[in-house]
Amino acid sequence: MTNTFIALAVPALLLLSAIFILLFGFSSYYSKNRGYYITLVTLFITFCISVNGVGDIHSAEVFPHIFNAMVVYDTFSATFISLFLLGGFLSLAIAKSFIDKTNFFVPESFVLFLFSLFGMVVLTMANELLTAFIALEIASMAVYVLVGLNRESLKASEAFFKYLLLGSFSASFYLLGMMLIYAQVKSTNLNVIAEYILNNDLNSQLLIVAGSMLIMITIMFKIAAVPFGAWVLDVYEGASLPITAYMAAVFKISVFAFIIRMFLTNNDFVQLVFDPLIILGAVITMIGGSLLAVIQSSVKKMLAASSVVHSGYMMIALASIEDIDSSASSAIIFYLFSYFISAIGAFGVLSYISKGTDKLISFDDLNGLGKNSPIIAVSLTIFMLSLAGFPSTIGFIGKFYIFTSAIESGYTPLALFGAITAFISIYYYFKVIVHLYFKESTDVKVQYGYKVSLAFIMISAFIVLWGGVGTSLIFNIPGINALNELSKYAIQSLVF
Amino acid sequence: MNILSIIIFLPIITAVILFFVRIHVNTIKIIYMIVTSIIALLTLKLYINFEQISSMQFEEIHRWISEYGINYHIGVDGVSLGIVMMNAILMPLVAIALYKQRDKRGYWINLLFVQGGIMGVALSLDLMLFYLFWEIMLLPIFLMIGFFGYGNKNFITMKFNIYTIFGSLMMLISILYIAVQYKIQFDVYTFELDKLQNLILTPTQSILVFSGFMIAFAIKIPIFPFHTWLSDTYRSAPTGAVIVMSALMAKLGAYAIWRVLFTLLDETSHEVAHYFIAVGLFGLIYFGISAMRQTHLKRMFALSSASHLSLVVVGFFIYDVYGLIGSSYLIVAHAISSAALFLMAGMLYERSKTYDIASLGGIATVAPRFSLFFAFFALSIVGVPMTAGFVAEVLIVLGAFNYNIYIGFLTATTILIAMLFMFKMISQVLYGKASKATENFEDLRMHELIALIPLALLVLAMGIFPNYFIKNIEPTAVSYTVGKKVFHHD
Numbered sequence: 001m002t003n004t005f006i007a008l009a010v011p012a013l014l015l016l017s018a019i020f021i022l023l024f025g026f027s028s029y030y031s032k033n034r035g036y037y038i039t040l041v042t043l044f045i046t047f048c049i050s051v052n053g054v055g056d057i058h059s060a061e062v063f064p065h066i067f068n069a070m071v072v073y074d075t076f077s078a079t080f081i082s083l084f085l086l087g088g089f090l091s092l093a094i095a096k097s098f099i100d101k102t103n104f105f106v107p108e109s110f111v112l113f114l115f116s117l118f119g120m121v122v123l124t125m126a127n128e129l130l131t132a133f134i135a136l137e138i139a140s141m142a143v144y145v146l147v148g149l150n151r152e153s154l155k156a157s158e159a160f161f162k163y164l165l166l167g168s169f170s171a172s173f174y175l176l177g178m179m180l181i182y183a184q185v186k187s188t189n190l191n192v193i194a195e196y197i198l199n200n201d202l203n204s205q206l207l208i209v210a211g212s213m214l215i216m217i218t219i220m221f222k223i224a225a226v227p228f229g230a231w232v233l234d235v236y237e238g239a240s241l242p243i244t245a246y247m248a249a250v251f252k253i254s255v256f257a258f259i260i261r262m263f264l265t266n267n268d269f270v271q272l273v274f275d276p277l278i279i280l281g282a283v284i285t286m287i288g289g290s291l292l293a294v295i296q297s298s299v300k301k302m303l304a305a306s307s308v309v310h311s312g313y314m315m316i317a318l319a320s321i322e323d324i325d326s327s328a329s330s331a332i333i334f335y336l337f338s339y340f341i342s343a344i345g346a347f348g349v350l351s352y353i354s355k356g357t358d359k360l361i362s363f364d365d366l367n368g369l370g371k372n373s374p375i376i377a378v379s380l381t382i383f384m385l386s387l388a389g390f391p392s393t394i395g396f397i398g399k400f401y402i403f404t405s406a407i408e409s410g411y412t413p414l415a416l417f418g419a420i421t422a423f424i425s426i427y428y429y430f431k432v433i434v435h436l437y438f439k440e441s442t443d444v445k446v447q448y449g450y451k452v453s454l455a456f457i458m459i460s461a462f463i464v465l466w467g468g469v470g471t472s473l474i475f476n477i478p479g480i481n482a483l484n485e486l487s488k489y490a491i492q493s494l495v496f
Numbered sequence: 497m498n499i500l501s502i503i504i505f506l507p508i509i510t511a512v513i514l515f516f517v518r519i520h521v522n523t524i525k526i527i528y529m530i531v532t533s534i535i536a537l538l539t540l541k542l543y544i545n546f547e548q549i550s551s552m553q554f555e556e557i558h559r560w561i562s563e564y565g566i567n568y569h570i571g572v573d574g575v576s577l578g579i580v581m582m583n584a585i586l587m588p589l590v591a592i593a594l595y596k597q598r599d600k601r602g603y604w605i606n607l608l609f610v611q612g613g614i615m616g617v618a619l620s621l622d623l624m625l626f627y628l629f630w631e632i633m634l635l636p637i638f639l640m641i642g643f644f645g646y647g648n649k650n651f652i653t654m655k656f657n658i659y660t661i662f663g664s665l666m667m668l669i670s671i672l673y674i675a676v677q678y679k680i681q682f683d684v685y686t687f688e689l690d691k692l693q694n695l696i697l698t699p700t701q702s703i704l705v706f707s708g709f710m711i712a713f714a715i716k717i718p719i720f721p722f723h724t725w726l727s728d729t730y731r732s733a734p735t736g737a738v739i740v741m742s743a744l745m746a747k748l749g750a751y752a753i754w755r756v757l758f759t760l761l762d763e764t765s766h767e768v769a770h771y772f773i774a775v776g777l778f779g780l781i782y783f784g785i786s787a788m789r790q791t792h793l794k795r796m797f798a799l800s801s802a803s804h805l806s807l808v809v810v811g812f813f814i815y816d817v818y819g820l821i822g823s824s825y826l827i828v829a830h831a832i833s834s835a836a837l838f839l840m841a842g843m844l845y846e847r848s849k850t851y852d853i854a855s856l857g858g859i860a861t862v863a864p865r866f867s868l869f870f871a872f873f874a875l876s877i878v879g880v881p882m883t884a885g886f887v888a889e890v891l892i893v894l895g896a897f898n899y900n901i902y903i904g905f906l907t908a909t910t911i912l913i914a915m916l917f918m919f920k921m922i923s924q925v926l927y928g929k930a931s932k933a934t935e936n937f938e939d940l941r942m943h944e945l946i947a948l949i950p951l952a953l954l955v956l957a958m959g960i961f962p963n964y965f966i967k968n969i970e971p972t973a974v975s976y977t978v979g980k981k982v983f984h985h986d
Contacts, residue, residue, distance in 0.1 A: 400672070408676050412669075423662050427658060431654075
């Protein structure tokens with residue numbers, strides 16, 4: 001399989017199957033279930049195709065004559081594309097019982113799902129600001145609608161409207177910033193911009209500085225960094241659980257993928273201009289997110305708030321990127337993966353036990369789960385431990401990489417601050433464990449949905465554990481080392 | 497597979513399997529007994545094969561995370577041997593004593609898990625591995641208090657957990673910091689203790705790193721200002737968890753001071769030693785006085801064990817061959833005695849349904865065997881001659897006199913405070929008139945005797961033939977004092 005083939009086949013397959021469902025979705029033959037399975041199969045196939053591009057370092061512009069070097073397919077994008085597809089697959093697969101028990105998932109929902117994935121895939125391959133914007137908007141538009149999927153729920157409609165309004169508003173900053181940059185550089189290509197910045201005096205680049213600040217606003221909005229992340233609680237609360245999982249775990253990663261590409265191509269510039277801002281942003285994001293998470297009484301909102309904290313950790317790593325070889329850049333990819341798998345699992349468990357109802361799962365709803373359904377409780381415990389960064393889970397290794405890279409770049413206080421935030425997070429994550437096991441419930445044993453969903457939750461839990469202690473010494477299954485290697489490859493392909 | 501790996505992972509793997517298998521609790525108890533007995537036999541073999549040298553033995557090393565130079569590196573020397581032996585001996589005996597009372601699967605599974613975790617901490621020679629086990633052993637205790645504790649257990653287990661993890665995270669930052677410094681100086685990452693020794697840090701750096709580690713250890717032990725989690729946690733924890741915490745986990749904190757700080761930050765440890773001697777002596781008195789004022793038996797034992805752990809800290813920071821040997825000896829001696837005492841406190845509660853010291857009394861008249869053992873272990877904690885505690889305390893006092901005559905004098909006198917609270921407690925609990933709670937006090941049953949007699953014999957043996965045990969610690973202790981730079985404090 002050549003790389004060009006992969007680069008074309010993945011988005012094309014996603015689009016084709018989206019259009020297929022769109023065309024035939026209304027016939028009585030193609031019920032919700034069939035749309036679901038078609039999506040799942042598409043995701044599986046595309047994932048199988050895209051992982052072929054992960055193992056080695058490569059980088060090439062896709063049809064430079066046709067696309068004018070606007071998209072580039074390298075190990076970096078291959079890694080992220082595989083992540084999105086896996087994420088999409090897992091969040092859908094775990095949500096099987098949720099989707100079956102609700103009536104607001106229609107064939108079009110899966111079309112939107114595929115469209116959003118298509119947008120993300122293009123976003124990671126985009127080597128140019130305009131393409132990135134279009135891709136980001138394709139993904140965002142689809143996600144906006146997915147948030148408001150449940151038309152009967154007021155909360156969902158509110159969330160949809162809020163997200164749409166704020167999202168579009170923030171996107172306009174991006175356009176403005178891009179315009180300013182174009183005004184000076186006369187190009188929107190990332191490499192050309194990087195070259196221009198390198199060859200000219202910084203004092204003459206005011207437009208670029210202003211423009212990139214504006215772009216940063218949009219990006220900070222998308223990753224829900226404090227002060228731009230005010231939407232996150234309401235939107236995550238309003239969206240149905242599988243969609244929340246998808247947004248928190250997959251959509252956020254795609255934005256990070258674009259930031260990393262942008263940062264690493266303009267590294268010196270970013271360090272000079274943005275490092276202080278990102279450090280400040282990381283600190284207030286971690287403080288704000290922790291404060292929000294501590295006071296929540298519903299698990300879903302707590303997870304939403306804590307996802308802000310995790311953005312803060314990743315911003316530590318962003319600030320610590322010194323050059324392409326610094327461990328921070330691969331640390332952030334590892335951390336993205338570790339957060340992704342833990343968050344999908346955690347939200348997945350919630351959607352599994354919510355039985356399709358739209359209620360917010362409060363801490364008290366978890367009472368007695370440890371006794372009634374031990375497997376689910378253990379999985380949720382593992383995900384919580386991983387999110388809290390407890391050793392022997394993948395979340396710990398992720399934090400370990402991030403803190404190490406921060407110290408390596410000389411930001412020891414920032415790492416200390418991250419550790420203190422992690423310490424606060426122990427409170428709200430362990431609260432879940434306390435409710436799972438130590439509180440008695442009056443409920444009798446309930447039967448939850450499908451075994452398939454449960455199986456995928458268990459697989460995620462296993463990945464979380466294996467990513468924390470795994471080594472290829474045992475059973476020859478690639479462990480932490482292999483994951484680390486992959487993120488290294490991804491980063492190195494950016495300068496290949 | 498190395499014998500040490502089996503010691504660490506057999507209990508952990510068994511615990512994980514037992515969790516997923518739905519079998520009757522009696523079967524689980526049998527499996528628990530089999531596994532802990534195997535571990536005990538293996539450690540016995542380890543003890544017999546142990547050579548009296550200062551270097552690491554039975555080492556095993558595998559690559560784990562190669563980019564950061566993190567290895568699965570384990571080994572045993574004179575210092576860790578004591579804790580490993582204690583862990584292996586106590587676990588099956590605890591089970592024998594408790595096997596009738598506890599009918600919950602989780603209780604036994606967690607105990608198994610924590611045994612593996614403690615073995616891991618004691619044996620690991622790589623800082624990341626050390627940190628991993630250090631955190632993992634917390635989880636079963638957290639669960640045990642939450643499941644089987646008394647009183648306001650959810651709050652208390654959270655408090656304990658958060659408190660301890662705060663320390664651990666500070667330690668984590670210290671670990672990462674020295675690893676990065678090593679990378680800067682030697683251009684390669686490593687978390688190996690023996691390699692990190694070569695690191696050269698500025699005084700400020702080393703003080704900061706030292707404090708990061710020390711916060712974690714001080715909370716675990718606990719040393720004076722970090723003890724506020726202690727008495728509540730011990731009061732509400734179930735007997736099994738209390739024994740693990742007081743006899744093993746607290747000792748690991750003290751052990752880690754030697755293993756990590758004395759290895760990595762030798763000079764800094766010397767420089768700050770007098771503060772810790774002062775804090776330790778103060779803690780000895782402070783916890784002693786607090787213990788005297790307690791009306792709750794378990795809280796009293798908690799504070800008494802904190803008082804003795806402060807003495808261990810004093811012994812370590814005296815930095816003398818006698819001090820180091822004495823403290824390591826006290827770790828083991830106190831582990832046995834305090835485990836036995838907490839075990840008997842649990843029996844006492846089961847029979848009289850109260851921990852209130854004032855409502856107990858007169859047990860000696862109704863239950864002579866119980867009283868004999870209870871008094872014996874209490875006295876061994878005080879350090880009456882012929883018991884293990886005596887040897888340890890004499891050694892520490894000797895070391896203290898070597899360090900400085902005033903410190904020696906202070907140590908020798910403050911140790912006596914243990915007599916005050918222990919004798920007071922013994923007289924109130926065992927003697928006097930039998931109260932309502934103790935009228936029908938049943939004497940020790942056969943299985944309880946089986947559990948206690950080996951412990952009592954061990955205490956006696958360690959008190960009468962100390963040489964046989966000390967010879968294992970001595971080479972390591974010597975290598976940490978004589979082999980290194982000699983410091984004089986006059």
